[in-house]
Amino acid sequence: MSTIHLHATDVALATLLVLTNALASLLLHLQLHRQVLWAATRMVVQLLLVGLVLRFVFQAASPAATLGIVALMLLAAAREVAVRPTRRLKGAGSYRIAAVVVGFSSIATVVLALMTAIRPQPWYDPRYAIPLMGIVLGSVLNSASLGLDSFFEGVSAGRPAIEAQLALGATLHQALAAPIRNAIRRGMIPIINQMSAAGVITLPGIMTGQLLAGMDPLEAVKYQILLLFLLTGAGGLAAAGAVYLAARAMSDDRQRLRLDRLSLE
Amino acid sequence: MTLLEINALTSPFGGPFTLTVAKGECVCILGKSGSGKSVLLRLIADMDPGTGHVSLLGKRREAFAAPAWRGRVIYQAAEPAWWAPTPAAHFPPAAAKRVAELMAALGLGSDVLDADIARLSTGERQRLALVRSMVREPDVLLLDEPTASLDSASTLAMEALLLQQLRFGLGIVMVTHSREQAARMSQRHFEMRDGRLHPL
Numbered sequence: 001m002s003t004i005h006l007h008a009t010d011v012a013l014a015t016l017l018v019l020t021n022a023l024a025s026l027l028l029h030l031q032l033h034r035q036v037l038w039a040a041t042r043m044v045v046q047l048l049l050v051g052l053v054l055r056f057v058f059q060a061a062s063p064a065a066t067l068g069i070v071a072l073m074l075l076a077a078a079r080e081v082a083v084r085p086t087r088r089l090k091g092a093g094s095y096r097i098a099a100v101v102v103g104f105s106s107i108a109t110v111v112l113a114l115m116t117a118i119r120p121q122p123w124y125d126p127r128y129a130i131p132l133m134g135i136v137l138g139s140v141l142n143s144a145s146l147g148l149d150s151f152f153e154g155v156s157a158g159r160p161a162i163e164a165q166l167a168l169g170a171t172l173h174q175a176l177a178a179p180i181r182n183a184i185r186r187g188m189i190p191i192i193n194q195m196s197a198a199g200v201i202t203l204p205g206i207m208t209g210q211l212l213a214g215m216d217p218l219e220a221v222k223y224q225i226l227l228l229f230l231l232t233g234a235g236g237l238a239a240a241g242a243v244y245l246a247a248r249a250m251s252d253d254r255q256r257l258r259l260d261r262l263s264l265e
Numbered sequence: 266m267t268l269l270e271i272n273a274l275t276s277p278f279g280g281p282f283t284l285t286v287a288k289g290e291c292v293c294i295l296g297k298s299g300s301g302k303s304v305l306l307r308l309i310a311d312m313d314p315g316t317g318h319v320s321l322l323g324k325r326r327e328a329f330a331a332p333a334w335r336g337r338v339i340y341q342a343a344e345p346a347w348w349a350p351t352p353a354a355h356f357p358p359a360a361a362k363r364v365a366e367l368m369a370a371l372g373l374g375s376d377v378l379d380a381d382i383a384r385l386s387t388g389e390r391q392r393l394a395l396v397r398s399m400v401r402e403p404d405v406l407l408l409d410e411p412t413a414s415l416d417s418a419s420t421l422a423m424e425a426l427l428l429q430q431l432r433f434g435l436g437i438v439m440v441t442h443s444r445e446q447a448a449r450m451s452q453r454h455f456e457m458r459d460g461r462l463h464p465l
Contacts, residue, residue, distance in 0.1 A: 162348075163346070164346040166335060168336065169339070172332075254331040255332060256311070
């Protein structure tokens with residue numbers, strides 16, 4: 001495999017594009033230059049830190065180091081899932097749901113992949129476990145937070161219709177069927193779109209990366225297919241899990257809709 | 266015979282409420298907006314959490330599954346909400362004959378059934394809401410201003426239908442803004458003031 005190494009000057013050249021962007025914002029009064037520059041700086045610092053950490057973890061090659069990094073990634077993703085929706089459960093409700101859903105769906109799919117399809121030696125080889133976890137978490141994060149956001153929105157806006165059904169003797173399960181269905185669907189749309197567009201409209205990230213790294217195109221495609229299937233599994237688990245847990249958190253033993261447990265941030 | 270017995274029913278928004286409704290009896294509740302009338306109806310139907318006791322024909326509310334309770338003690342909100350595009354989808358398919366009878370009694374044509382709900386008038390929707398509640402054959406109806414957007418002819422038709430159901434043993438707790446309506450419907454009137462019931 002042949003990789004073309006980038007030099008500092010190559011990166012500096014690309015920096016010009018960002019600076020041009022900021023300049024254009026200044027000239028056109030878009031008031032975006034601060035944001036663009038700040039985001040670019042942040043990105044550079046974050047990625048350099050991650051690079052350093054990964055280099056350290058790759059050299060350490062110990063299960064503890066790999067698991068430690070994975071645990072940090074899980075926590076960050078769970079926090080993001082809880083915080084992203086515009087509404088949140090009061091207390092730590094959203095965080096609990098996010099932790100359970102993110103943890104279960106991503107660990108289940110990554111472990112499945114590492115035990116069956118990929119099987120690195122040793123199993124904790126960070127070169128496989130960490131990137132795989134990262135990709136799966138990205139998808140899980142999207143599915144779960146979209147599902148939650150859509151569910152909270154659905155029950156808030158749909159409260160009169162839900163309560164009208166309850167008041168006529170419907171079970172909470174019946175009354176919440178529509179918002180639950182819509183929310184899970186909403187959580188699954190990104191991954192469905194990603195699969196439909198793969199290869200035709202976009203070359204997915206992993207495949208692109210492996211092609212750049214010199215891998216045979218068909219081998220890269222196989223990897224990508226495996227990954228997209230993993231992401232579908234993880235996304236489905238995450239969306240459905242998050243929405244059902246949220247539905248449970250918003251009802252009580254008398255099957256009432258408890259909107260008082262929701263707070264607007 | 267006591268149908269509905271409410272004992273010290275309380276929530277952070279009102280109460281304690283104590284009230285009994287006999288079989289075939291209508292109790293009217295008057296009072297300003299925001300005085301807690303809907304709070305009481307929602308509490309009775311177990312739509313909101315609270316403390317105190319309610320029983321139906323001597324049987325405690327806790328002994329019913331919550332949906333079963335709400336199916337027998339039906340709360341009808343002041344602004345009825347709909348969850349499907351046509352009225353027909355809101356009725357149990359087996360009740361078609363009863364739906365037709367009730368609609369006729371309230372002066373609704375059968376073409377209304379398959380209309381787009383959003384295009385019906387507020388008055389039509391309010392009458393359909395009563396049909397929707399009554400076809401489920403509850404023991405008690407909790408009505409929140411059921412005639413608020415009806416003209417006087419439709420109001421009298423609805424009252425006639427309700428009075429007829431009272432003779433069959435239905436119990437009604439009705440929130441109304443009209444003293445005249447309260448006088449036509451029942452002998453027992455209460456005023457809701459500061460979250461408490463005061464006999465009138």
